Structures are given as structure tokens and as C-alpha cells.
Amino acid sequence: MGESSEDHAYFQAIEEVFVRLRGAPLLLSPADWQVARRWHRDGVPLDLVRRVLEEIFAKRKERGAKGKISSLRYCASAIEAAWADLRELTAPGERLEAPVFDPAARLQALA
Numbered sequence: 001m002g003e004s005s006e007d008h009a010y011f012q013a014i015e016e017v018f019v020r021l022r023g024a025p026l027l028l029s030p031a032d033w034q035v036a037r038r039w040h041r042d043g044v045p046l047d048l049v050r051r052v053l054e055e056i057f058a059k060r061k062e063r064g065a066k067g068k069i070s071s072l073r074y075c076a077s078a079i080e081a082a083w084a085d086l087r088e089l090t091a092p093g094e095r096l097e098a099p100v101f102d103p104a105a106r107l108q109a110l111a
Contacts, residue, residue: 003037006040007036007037007040007041010036010037010039010040010046011028011033011036011037011040013046014036014039014046014049014050014053014072015028015036017049017050017053017054018053018069018072021053021054021057022057022068022069023068024068026070028071028072029071031071031073032071032072032073035072035073035076036072039079039080039083042083044079044080044083048079048082048083048086049079051082052075052078052079052082053075053079055078056069056074056075056078057069
């Protein structure tokens with residue numbers, strides 16, 4: 001599949017958030033591009049990606065973790081888990097047809 005302008009805009013938005021949170025410039029790799037493109041094609045909302053990235057970086061800071069995250073792939077499992085959770089919570093439930101209510105038949109059965 002080729003790169004679309006929508007894929008590029010999605011990736012660029014993720015890259016901007018990632019670099020801002022990282023606090024140092026970094027060009028994301030072609031493998032990171034593939035991860036972001038898959039998210040885009042799977043319908044993962046940018047806002048969800050941003051929120052999870054912010055949570056990951058905040059938790060690392062709270063723990064006092066050394067070093068910087070150097071790849072979007074480091075965050076992939078958390079983003080994909082959050083996306084699965086969101087889809088599960090918002091998935092349409094199975095609708096069952098309500099049985100036809102026939103009052104006369106019910107009354108006859110009770111008699």
C-alpha cells in the first residue's frame with residue numbers, strides 16, 4: 001500500500017507530539033512510520049494516541065527513568081491496548097429481536 005497524504009498528516013501529528021514529549025529532536029524510523037500507518041488504517045484516533053503517549057512519558061518521569069524513549073514502537077503495545085479497550089467499550093451490542101407479544105394467546109395459556 002502506498003503512502004497517502006492522510007497517512008502522512010496522521011504520522012506528522014504523532015511525530016510532533018512524540019518529539020514534544022521527548023524533549024529532544026528525533027526523526028522517527030521507517031518502522032515507526034509503519035506502526036503509525038497501521039494505526040491510521042485501523043482507525044485509531046489521534047487523540048487516543050496523544051493521550052497514551054502523554055501517559056507513558058508522565059509515568060516514566062514519575063519513576064525517574066533514565067534515558068529517552070527513542071522509538072514510537074516502545075509505546076505501541078500501550079496504544080494498541082487502549083484502542084482495543086475503547087473499541088470494546090463502544091462496540092455495538094448484539095441486538096435481539098423482542099418476542100411478539102400476543103395478549104390473547106397469553107391469556108388463553110393462563111386460563
